[in-house]
Amino acid sequence: MADQSGSAGGAAGTQAPGAYPGGVPGYGAQPPNGYGYPGGAPLPSGKATASMVLGILGLVLIPIILPITALCLGISARRMADRGEGGGRGQAVAGIVMGGVGIAFAVLGIIMATVQGISAM
Incomplete structure (x- = not known):
């Protein structure tokens, strides 16, 4: 005779030990292993x-001194991250890019100020 209860266990009302009917694990369930960064990323x-x-x-703020410092620190931090001595490679690259853009803006401002000063004479 076929089982008409629809459960895989055969008899009506049987379920895995430690589990509730809605599929919620009971007290015997183990928590998942590991939390935080996978593999312990630095x-x-x-x-x-x-x-x-x-x-x-x-x-x-300061368009000459801070971008140069950001560029130097960013290069150093990126090299450290590439060697595996620390993380933050993305932040280092962002510092390099913004330092380069800041230096370019400073140079452009100096050139424009010089050209305006010469044309005013």
């Missing part, structure tokens, strides 16, 4: 973070 280094922050501030 956290961003201070140089990478400083490079990114100085790159942002260099675009807004």
